[in-house]
Amino acid sequence: MKISVIGCGYVGLVSGTCLAALGHKIIGVDVDAKRVTALTQGQVPIYEPGLSELILAQAAAGRLRFTTDIAEAIQESQSIFIAVGTPPSRKGGADLSMLFAAVDDVLKYANGPKTLVIKSTVPPGTGEIVAQRVASGPHRIEVVNNPEFLREGTAIQDFMQPDRIVFGANSNGGMEVLREIYQPLIDRGYAIFSMSRQSAELTKFASNAMLAMRISFINELSQLALAIGADIESVRVGIGTDKRIGPSFLKAGVGYGGSCFPKDVAALVHQMREFGLEPHLLSGVEKANAGQKRAYATRLIKALSDIKDPQVAIWGLAFKADTDDMREAPSIEIVHALLAAGIKVRVYDPQAMENARRILDKHVIWADGVDECTRGADAVALITDWSIFITQDWGHIASLMRGRHVFDGRNCLSSSKVLAAGLIYRAIGRPELMPGAGKPGSMGMISAG
Ligand SMILES: NC(=O)c1ccc[n+]([C@@H]2O[C@H](COP(=O)([O-])OP(=O)(O)OC[C@H]3O[C@@H](n4cnc5c(N)ncnc54)[C@H](O)[C@@H]3O)[C@@H](O)[C@H]2O)c1
Incomplete structure (x- = not known):
């Protein structure tokens, strides 16, 4: 099928390229001319393992090209995916201005019946508003929702070998188009869940909110573990092996970040309040996350309080390993708290330095590698679990x-x-260990009273 993907960011690039690999003819469209020029020259503007190679292969096979000409792209395509950003708005909901700008382009340039696939994460009910908006045009535009569950760092694998694919459509016609697009994955046996558009929209939000909730749950307990001398890593295994609970997303850390969890939990909280409902659990998830970042910075500051001109080496800035994404990264708040406490901060990240330079305070010292970052430091603070740090x-x-x-x-x-x-x-929710002192009871060992 001829498909346009509007928005060539993490989601648009990965899903467009993977759809090309499944045999479709894809036109990637972006308003960012620099980005399109780079992509046309085979340069990929984001770091995602395996993506460059796949883009080059699909472009060489004639199944993938990039343009800024949205009119031509829409007119040449039967289906149009929208994968533009839906960042947080000032009021705490989702800012849908980029989404509606893309919808209006589809309405303006459609030259026949089209299917509009909303890939961006949108608040439940958005598809209905979009459907009403495009109904004013001369051509039939079917609006469907197909939320994306990929994780940065393993995005290609997540798209090509998904746990499930969710189809949200309120008509048989819309459902049929989604089936045709994903037939190669259906043939390989991947599970499809067909539901209403509203249910698909809520499924995506609910999925991110649940994962954020699990992280905040273990993080909150990690603070008690530290206070009483328990080891959250033992607790994690102890609960995660219960089949009803499972081990995923129960790793204690510095708090969640990234382009999805913070904004999607915030948007869900906002939407519930709009409906007069109180999001007791979800507002707690947000508070716990903010508290976790603060607690880490506070421990660091306290440990260095007696040192003159203290210096910290920050290992990792990206919100997680294997990505260069700095959106809502916990490092931002931690670095700024350290600077505010008068601590000299030297930072290094294997991929996110360029993005970080646009966000972090100008007083940060930028290092070229782990050694340069660490030289002269009073403390090493690992924030992102890149393998280069783990293997030092x-x-x-x-x-x-x-x-x-x-x-x-x-x-x-x-x-x-x-x-x-x-x-x-010093770790998260684990007893603090001094060199020379014996290691306290760890998993599998019971320490005598
Ligand atoms: N990043 C993730 O891991 C992830 C995972 C699942 C879902 N999502 C959702 O997918 C959506 C996109 O996220 P992302 O991380 O890829 O965003 P992104 O910011 O990386 O990319 C968005 C792209 O859209 C372009 N754009 C904006 N308005 C446009 C317009 N009118 N026409 C053409 N191009 C336009 C921008 O220039 C940018 O290149 C969001 O709703 C996000 O919540 C993201």
Whole structure:
């Protein structure tokens, strides 16, 4: 099928390229001319493992091209995916201005019947508003919802081997078009769930809210674990092995971030209030997340309070590993809290430095690598669990540092290696470990009273 994808960001690029790999002819459209020029020259503006190679292969096969000419793209296509951003609005809901601008383009340039597939994450009920808006035009435009569940860092695999694909349509015709588009994945046995447009919209929000809730749940408990000397990593395994609970999204850390969880939870909270409903649970999820970031920064500041001209090496800025995405990254708040406390902050991230430069305070010191970031630091604060940080030689790291503190914000480092290098290990919701002192009862061991 000939398909246009409006918006060549993380979702539009990945889904457009994967749809090309499934055999469709894709035109990627973006208002950002620089982005389109780069893509046309084979340069991919975001970091996503495997994406560059797949874009080049699909472009070479003649199934994928990029343009800023939205009129031509719409006129040449039977279906139009909208994958533009839906960032938070000032009032706390979703800002749908980019979505409606794209919808208006479809209405303006449609030269025959089309199917408009909303891929962006939108508040429940948005499809209905879009359907009413396009009904004023001369051509029949079917509006369907097809939420995207990909995760940055594993996006291609998530699209090509999905847990499920959700079709939201309020007509048989719309459902049929979605089936035709995804037939190659249906043939491979991937599960399809067909539902109303409103249900599909709510499924996407509910999915992100549930995952954010699990993270906030374990993070909140991690604060109690630290206070009473329990180990949240043992608790995580202890509850995650219960089949009713499961192990996913129960890793304690510095709080969730990224372009989805914060804004989608906020939008859901906002929408519930608009309907006169009180989001008791979800507003707690937000509060717990804000508290988790604060608690990490506060512990760091306290540990360095007696040091003159303290310096921290921040390892990782992206909101998670394997992406360059800095949107709502916990690092932003943590770095700014440290700077506000008069701490010198040196930062390094393997991919997110360029995006971070646009967001972080000008007083941050930018390092070229792990060594440069760490030299002279009183504390290493790991914020993103990139493998380059996990595999460091701790003897070498200790030799670069001035002080002895290691703050593992993702519970991903080997505490024994850190301790063996003579450093103090502080993690999230785990007992603080001093070099030379025996390790307290860990999973599988019961410490005698
Ligand atoms: N990033 C994720 O991991 C993820 C996962 C699932 C769902 N989503 C949802 O998908 C949507 C897109 O997210 P993203 O991260 O890809 O956003 P993004 O900001 O990376 O990309 C959006 C792109 O759309 C372009 N654009 C904006 N208005 C346009 C218009 N009128 N015409 C053409 N192009 C336009 C922008 O220039 C940008 O390149 C959001 O609703 C998001 O919530 C994101």
